Amino acid sequence: MSQDVYDHHQGFIDEAQKLVDTAKEDKNQAAADKVADKITSLPDGNPLENGDALVEAQEAYENLTDVQKGLVSNEDKNTLDSAVQQYITLSKGSAQGAVDKVTSEKNIEKKQKIVNNAQNNLDTAKQLGMSQDVYDHHQGFIDEAQKLVDTAKEDKNQAAADKVADKITGLPDGNPLENGDALVDAQEAYENLTDAQKDLVSEEDTNTLDSAVDTYISLSKSSASGVVKKITNEKNIEKKQKIVNNAQDNLDTAKELGMSEDAYDHNQGFIDEAQKLVDTAKENSTEAKYNANGSVENIPDNVAYTDGKFTVPKGVESFEFTDKGRTVTANYKDGKWIFSQDGFDQTPANSYFTATSSTDLDAENVTVDYGEDKSVKFSVATETKDNEANEMTFTFDNVDGDSFDTSNLDGEFEFNANEETYTAVKEDDGWTVYTEEQIAAQDLQAAKDTVSGTDFSNLEIKGETAGNKKSAVEGVIEGLDLAEGVTAEVNEDGSNVTLSTDGAEDVTVETGAKFHLTQAAGTLKTLKQKIVEYENKDQFANIEIQDEQDSTKESAVAGVIDHLVAGNGATNSVSKTGENTYEFTLTADNADDVTVTVEASFDLTQAAQDLQAAKDTVSGTDFSNLEIKGETAGNKKSAVEGVIEGLDLAEGVTAEVNEDGSNVTLSTDGAEDVTVETGAKFHLTQAAGTLKTLKQKIVEYENKDQFANIEIQDEQDSTKESAVAGVIDHLVAGNGATNSVSKTGENTYEFALTADNADDVTVTINASFKVIK
Numbered sequence: 001m002s003q004d005v006y007d008h009h010q011g012f013i014d015e016a017q018k019l020v021d022t023a024k025e026d027k028n029q030a031a032a033d034k035v036a037d038k039i040t041s042l043p044d045g046n047p048l049e050n051g052d053a054l055v056e057a058q059e060a061y062e063n064l065t066d067v068q069k070g071l072v073s074n075e076d077k078n079t080l081d082s083a084v085q086q087y088i089t090l091s092k093g094s095a096q097g098a099v100d101k102v103t104s105e106k107n108i109e110k111k112q113k114i115v116n117n118a119q120n121n122l123d124t125a126k127q128l129g130m131s132q133d134v135y136d137h138h139q140g141f142i143d144e145a146q147k148l149v150d151t152a153k154e155d156k157n158q159a160a161a162d163k164v165a166d167k168i169t170g171l172p173d174g175n176p177l178e179n180g181d182a183l184v185d186a187q188e189a190y191e192n193l194t195d196a197q198k199d200l201v202s203e204e205d206t207n208t209l210d211s212a213v214d215t216y217i218s219l220s221k222s223s224a225s226g227v228v229k230k231i232t233n234e235k236n237i238e239k240k241q242k243i244v245n246n247a248q249d250n251l252d253t254a255k256e257l258g259m260s261e262d263a264y265d266h267n268q269g270f271i272d273e274a275q276k277l278v279d280t281a282k283e284n285s286t287e288a289k290y291n292a293n294g295s296v297e298n299i300p301d302n303v304a305y306t307d308g309k310f311t312v313p314k315g316v317e318s319f320e321f322t323d324k325g326r327t328v329t330a331n332y333k334d335g336k337w338i339f340s341q342d343g344f345d346q347t348p349a350n351s352y353f354t355a356t357s358s359t360d361l362d363a364e365n366v367t368v369d370y371g372e373d374k375s376v377k378f379s380v381a382t383e384t385k386d387n388e389a390n391e392m393t394f395t396f397d398n399v400d401g402d403s404f405d406t407s408n409l410d411g412e413f414e415f416n417a418n419e420e421t422y423t424a425v426k427e428d429d430g431w432t433v434y435t436e437e438q439i440a441a442q443d444l445q446a447a448k449d450t451v452s453g454t455d456f457s458n459l460e461i462k463g464e465t466a467g468n469k470k471s472a473v474e475g476v477i478e479g480l481d482l483a484e485g486v487t488a489e490v491n492e493d494g495s496n497v498t499l500s501t502d503g504a505e506d507v508t509v510e511t512g513a514k515f516h517l518t519q520a521a522g523t524l525k526t527l528k529q530k531i532v533e534y535e536n537k538d539q540f541a542n543i544e545i546q547d548e549q550d551s552t553k554e555s556a557v558a559g560v561i562d563h564l565v566a567g568n569g570a571t572n573s574v575s576k577t578g579e580n581t582y583e584f585t586l587t588a589d590n591a592d593d594v595t596v597t598v599e600a601s602f603d604l605t606q607a608a609q610d611l612q613a614a615k616d617t618v619s620g621t622d623f624s625n626l627e628i629k630g631e632t633a634g635n636k637k638s639a640v641e642g643v644i645e646g647l648d649l650a651e652g653v654t655a656e657v658n659e660d661g662s663n664v665t666l667s668t669d670g671a672e673d674v675t676v677e678t679g680a681k682f683h684l685t686q687a688a689g690t691l692k693t694l695k696q697k698i699v700e701y702e703n704k705d706q707f708a709n710i711e712i713q714d715e716q717d718s719t720k721e722s723a724v725a726g727v728i729d730h731l732v733a734g735n736g737a738t739n740s741v742s743k744t745g746e747n748t749y750e751f752a753l754t755a756d757n758a759d760d761v762t763v764t765i766n767a768s769f770k771v772i773k
Contacts, residue, residue, distance in 0.1 A: 016193050032071035034059045039076045046566055047087045048117075051124035054083055058128055078669075084128045088567050091125035094118045095138035098145035101568075104526055107519075108156055111149045118142050123449070161200035165191045168205045168212075176216045177222055177223060177246075180253035183212055213257045213651060220254035223247045224267035227274040237285055237311050238304035240278045247271050284314045285672035291406045293353045294324025294430050308407050310337070324354075324430070351403040352395045355424060355431035357382075358438070359392045363417035370408045380417065392433065440503035443483035447499045448507050450480050451488070456513035459494075463592030469494035471511050502659050521591035523568050529587065530564055531596045540600040546608040546671040550576055557600050558583045607670035611651035614666045615674050617647050620656070623680035626661075630759030636661040640680055687736070687758035694732050694753055698763045701731060707767040715771060717743055724749045724767050 038057040043050045057080060061072065098118040102111045107625060116302075119142050126135045167186040173177045190201065227247040231240040238279065248271050255264045288310040290296075296305050299321045304311045310330065312319070312714075317332040331338050360382040369375045376399055382392040396404040411426040423434050434442065459472040467664075473494035482488065482499075489498045499507045517525060534540065543556045558574040561584055565572060570588045577583045580601060586594040604612060626639040640661035656665045666674045684692060701707065710723045725741045726750055731738060737755045744750045747768060753761040 002580055028065070028068045029071055031064055031068045035064060035068075036072055036076045037673060039080045042079075042083055046090075046562075047083060048090050048121050048566055051087060051121065055124060056086055058084060059266040073499075087121075087128055088125045088130050090563060091118075091121040091130070092134070092138055093563055094121045094568060095141045098142055098226065099148065100150050102145045104522070107521075108149070108152050110129075110519075111152060112283075115142060115145045115149055118145065119449060134550035157194070157197045158200055160197045161195055164193060164197075165205045166200055168201075168209045171208075171212055176212065177219050180216060180250065180257075183216055184253060184256050187213060216257055217254045217259050217263075218246075220250040220259070220262070221267050223250045224270045228277065231274050235302035235313075236304050237278070237281050237313070238306055240281060244271060244274050244278055247274070281313070282311075286314060286332070286337075287310050288312060288332075288339075289353055290330075290337075290339060291353075291403070291407070292323050296321060296323055298322045306654070307565065308405075312337075316411055351398075351406050352393055353406060354383075354391055354393050355430055355433050356390060357390050359435055361392055361417060361422070361433065366415050366417050368409070368415045369411050370410075370413070375409075377688075378402050394431070416443050429761050434707050437503045440485075440501050440749065441485050444499055444501055444504045444507050447480075447482045447486045447488070447501075448509055450482060451477070451497055451499065451509045451511070454480060455512075456494075456511040459513055459515050460518050461515045462518055462590060463594070464515075464525075465519065465592065466493040468592065469515055473497070473511055518590045520569065522589040524570060524586045524588055524591050524594040527565050527568060527570060528594050528596050529559065531584070531598065533663060534560075534564060535598045540598050542601055542603045544605045544608075545602045546605055547612075547674070548602075549602070552672075553600070553602055554582065557598070605670055607652075607668050610653050610670075611666055611668050611671045613673050614647075614649045614653045614655070614668075615676055617649060618644070618664055618666065618676045618678070621678075623678040626680055626682050627685055629685055629757060630683045630761075631682075631684065632759070633660040635759070636682055638678065639682060640664070640678055685757045690735050691737060691753045691755055691761040694735060694737055695761050695763050697731055698728065698751065701727075702765045707765050709768055709770045711772050712769045713772060715769075720753075720767070720769055721749065723764075723769065 011246065035057070038053075038060050042053055042057060047054070061069065061077075061080060064072070070563065090630055095118050098115055101114045103340055105111050105114060106359060120264045122130075122135065122138055122142060123631045126132075139238075153327070164186070164493060165361060167182075167189050171182055171186060176183070190198070192207060192208070211280040219441055220640045224247050227244060230243050234240050234243060235384065251259075251264065251271060253266055256601050289308060290305070290310060291308065299310075300304055300316075300319050302313050302316065303319055305321070312330075312332075316329065318328060320329050322328065326466050326580050331340070362381050364379040365377055366380065367375050367377055371425065376396055378394050378396040380394050382390050396406065398404060409424075409426075412424065415422045416422075421436050423436075425432050425434065425465050454474060454476060456476060459469075459476065461468040461472050470490050470492055475491045476688045477488045477490060480488075483501070486501045489500070490496075491498070494511060494513045496511060499509065501665050516522075540557065540560060543553075543560065545552050545556045554576055558572065561574065562573050565586065568588075570586050572587070573585050580599055582600055584598070586596065587716075621643060623643060628634075628639050637657050637659055644657060646662060650668075653666060653668045655745050658665070659662075661678060661680045663678055665674050666676065705722065707727060710720075710727065712719050721741050721743055725739065728741065732753065735755075737753050739754070740752045741749055744764065747766050749765055749767055751765070753763065
């Protein structure tokens, strides 16, 4: 193939190769950009919480080819390297602090979480390049922490097993059927243990529990199978029902304890049969409503009295009993029961009851409300006076032709008589009437008893301030059921409560309150102590910084704190409060802020020192008389660069002069760039000054029309150019400058003035000509 043909076709191949090279460049740039995006997208905040993202970014970078790595900017690469190094440093702190954190944490699950987090952090650090020796060293701290957690778990398991054992050995003696709840509680507690915890319960205790359960189930079967016989022999209907209810409760408890479904259903049949007999007995009985004045006793065996009514078998038309010691006769007449005392019918006579009081009271037509929008009138008369316990009788008007049912009063009512307010209360031994002052005193005493009996020994607070203690006690007080009108005022530190109500003297109760910090507040307290200890060990001395700015110092001190509080859920803010004094505010949810003040001192990093020295050198250099060949920004920049090149700057420090030489940016790895104003002043070289003067002279010459009507011999362009050049030669003669001329338009000519040690100067003029024959 001839060379011409070869060269021609080689051109096609070269063009194709260019396309391939471009595609490769695009692919490499895309790969580098993808990694750069991962680096710039690394989350802010605690680095230990973002280990996966950091590993992903580093692996992506390492998987690039050398060409692709070269396309990742130095800034992004430095960001990645710095993040990796910071993560490794923090993971060491996480491992080293695991034992202290586990020791101070009470919750076992949280203890394990601390160890797991420290382990994850260390494993991630190993992925990021931590050496095996360093990894093994810090793994030792985590292993020690795990042993503490394992011991705590064993202690917890033993405590759980012991608690169940106590329930088993504490099962009451006597009839097992009377202690079903305790037995169910013990069995459920055992079943809720883990397998490891069950193994810690002794064989003796498990045998005791199993035996008690078997005994209970056996007795519950006997209780069910014998229930029909028992109710057949019992005449009192209420007692019959109680026998059935007890048998049912026993059987249900036995089912909870593990009785089979078949055994349960079989024995349930006996109870169902017994319930039918009770229901039949109830159908063959009548009920007689009776408002007792006191204790109802001496009731016949086949008659029952509960909830203000008698249950009487059919066929029984009369019976006797005692009410507050007085004999009462009940007779069934005309479809209703009539109660009489000492031969006097009480139905439908007025209802009454007697009451005692420390005061005497006589009043008529007193009204008391009951139910929904109902009221009844009554009179009250004191039968014995001038005694500590006066006895009085309340007699109620009939309502709708029948005796008033005093049970409508719900055991307590308030009434006004003789312009005073009283309260009648039905107590175990009968009714008692109290004055307003007595009720107030009772309410206050009840409130005192309630507060005195309340446990204030373990109150959680967000910080150790009196206000927090007061609020914690107030929170407990708000949950107490104090009588209406009673107020409770907690003192400033929660140590006592003053109870008040109208009509009674205030009462002050000591709370004996004990407090503990919330977990978050405890953490902040521990962190504060840790920071103070850190300061006492001069750990805030000689902190390395890249420059002397206050913001840099604050950031450096904050960085030390971040390392100390990492992984504790706390955040911090720092502010400078003195020459070398810094105040931290530690913050966490569910805790009061904690402030710490430390003294700090600083050292510049070597890189920062080098940069500072370079700054001082440049700042101390005289740029006030720099010679330039022409008044261009490039000349000024070059003049300043010439001076900079002669300076003795530290190795690795670079100086970038801006476009007009007015400032210099100093840079080095590991320190922030510094820009220095040069204050540069410039003067032209003698030759450049001459050219500048000549240019001005030519411009003035043109302004005086000295380039008009230049005489020429013909109209040729070369003749005109020579004529114009001749004029310029005349002007520049003797100044060491040369010129060249060229036509740039119809009558426009451009001169280039040239001289050694000066930039060329161009001048454009307009000229006209006159031909001389």
